[in-house]
Amino acid sequence: MTKDDKFWETIPFDQFNQKQWESICDGCAQCCAHKLQDEDTDEIFLTNIVCEYLDTEKCQCSVYGDRHTYVPDCIKITPQNAKELSWIPETCGYKLLANGKPLPEWHPLVTGDRQSTEQANMTIKNKVISEADIEIDDLEDYLVEEGYFSSLCKAIGADC
Ligand code: SF4
Ligand code: SF4
Numbered sequence: 001m002t003k004d005d006k007f008w009e010t011i012p013f014d015q016f017n018q019k020q021w022e023s024i025c026d027g028c029a030q031c032c033a034h035k036l037q038d039e040d041t042d043e044i045f046l047t048n049i050v051c052e053y054l055d056t057e058k059c060q061c062s063v064y065g066d067r068h069t070y071v072p073d074c075i076k077i078t079p080q081n082a083k084e085l086s087w088i089p090e091t092c093g094y095k096l097l098a099n100g101k102p103l104p105e106w107h108p109l110v111t112g113d114r115q116s117t118e119q120a121n122m123t124i125k126n127k128v129i130s131e132a133d134i135e136i137d138d139l140e141d142y143l144v145e146e147g148y149f150s151s152l153c154k155a156i157g158a159d160c
C-alpha cells in the first residue's frame with residue numbers, strides 16, 4: 001500500500017468522500033450496545049445488550065438505510081461530533097482519527113481484509129444478547145466492564 005492509498009493519513013478528516021467516510025467504520029458494532037447514564041454524575045456504563053435491529057452474526061444493522069425511522073435516537077457519527085461522543089469505543093476509527101490518532105493495525109483499511117476486525121476479536125460477535133431477548137427494564141443486570149468487547153478472555157469464557 002502506497003502513501004497515496006492511505007487517504008485517511010493524507011486527506012483532512014472532514015473532507016472524506018462518502019465512500020471513504022463509510023470505510024472508516026471497522027464493523028465492530030460496539031456502538032450498537034446499550035449504555036446507561038448515571039443521572040447525577042453523567043457517568044456512562046456499558047452493557048452487553050444490543051439494539052434489536054443488529055444482526056449479531058454479521059455485526060451489521062439490519063435496517064441501516066431506515067435506521068432513524070426504527071430507532072430515532074440512533075446517533076449519526078459526523079466529523080463534528082466524533083470527538084465528543086463519549087459512549088463510542090476508544091477503538092472506533094472515527095474517534096481515533098478525530099483525535100489525531102492512527103488506525104489500529106487490525107483495521108480493515110490497514111489490513112485490506114474486511115474480516116480483520118473479527119479476526120482481532122474486536123467485534124461484539126458472541127459477546128452480546130439482543131434487547132429482543134430480555135426485559136428491557138432489566139438492563140442494569142447486564143452491565144459489563146469497559147473494554148469488555150475487546151477482551152479475548154470474555155469472548156472465550158475464560159476467567160482471566
Ligand atoms: S464503534 Fe465506530 S467503528 Fe465500531 S461499528 Fe460503530 S461506528 Fe463503526
Ligand atoms: S438502528 Fe442499527 S445502527 Fe442504530 S443502534 Fe440499532 S442496529 Fe445499531
